[in-house]
Amino acid sequence: MYFFLSNLSFLDLCYATSIIPQMLVNLWGPTKSITYGGCVLQFFFALDLGSTECLLLAVMAYDRYAAVCQPLRYRVIMHPQLCQKMVLTTWLGGLGSALTVCSLTLKLPRCGHQEVDNFLCEMPALIKMACVYSKVIEIIVFALGVIFLLAPISLILISYGIITQAVMRIKSKARWHKVLNTCGSHLTVVTLFYGTVIYMYMKPQNSTSQDKGKFLSLFYTIITPTLNPLIYTLRNKDVKIAVKRILCVEKRSAKS
Known part of the structure; x- marks a missing residue:
């Protein structure tokens, strides 16, 4: 679990780093611009890292x-070599998706359109800048959406369906609560991330208003990666104990 969490944390760190610095410069500075090369790099890394996270x-x-x-066979099923291969596959899959979509877009x-009406350079905003309609790109984007969005979320729902059946057979309240703590963080992150991304990319590009698109982009590119470490950290047993200890010390010092 911690091997996957370390990859997710590194991915979210790269995700935020590729977007937030330039966005803050544009929000605080007098000129709200980005170079063509910077826009291309931001577009590529956002798409690459987003696909990898899916x-x-x-x-x-x-x-x-x-x-x-499969708790008794967990170490046999999730052996280090398999975990490394699965993580490598996710990174390579995200890279292939980004190269395909970026080159076509x-x-x-x-x-002559040079204004990106969004907080960042991403696919929907760049497609709306085009002066021609491309049915090919829409088909390819939809196909990649099925591969990187609908297929993973289907596998996640199947996994949690099986987990739910297993949990319903558990009679011990302590074990039942432990299972919920184990899966609750991941399920929360999945809901936040997939909910906005699927709504953004699986609908026809012309059916989403510009203001709503900006909010959704801001949510899944900045807010969700920022919340992920907090969601996983605050559900950790040792972190909970440390936070309670700090709060108790602060209360005592305030009373004294």
């Missing part, structure tokens, strides 16, 4: 299934 969350769901439903003619 696959990684599905892999983590399988890990939770093995931990809950950047080839669209923009007829």
Whole structure:
């Protein structure tokens, strides 16, 4: 679990780093601009890291299934070599998706349009800058959406369906509570991330209003990666004890 969490933390750190610095410069500075090369890099890394996170969350769901439903065989099923191969597959899959979509999107003619009406350079905003409609890109984006969004979320739902059946057979309240703590953090992250991304990318690009698109982009590119460490950390037993200890010390010092 901690091997996958370390990859997720590193991915979220890279995700936020590729977007937030330039966004803060544009929000605070007098000129709200970005170079063409910077826009391309931001577009590529955001798409690469976002696709990788979609696959990684599905892999983590399988890990939770093995931990809950096959506890005695967990170390045999989730051996280090398999974990490394699955993580490598997620990174390579995200890279392939980013290269495909970026190369097709950047080839669209923009007829002099140079203004990105969004907080960052991402696919929906760049497609709306094009002066031609490309059915090919829409089909490819939909196909990649099925591979990187619908397929992983389906595997996650299947994993949690099996986990739910296993939990319902548990009579011990302590074990039942432990299972919920084990899966609760991952399920919360999946809901926050997939809910906004699927709504953003699986709908026709012209059906989403610009203001709503900006909010959704801000949510899944900045807010969700920022919340992920807090969600996992605050559900950790040792962290909970440390936080309670700090709060108790502060209360005592305030009373004295």
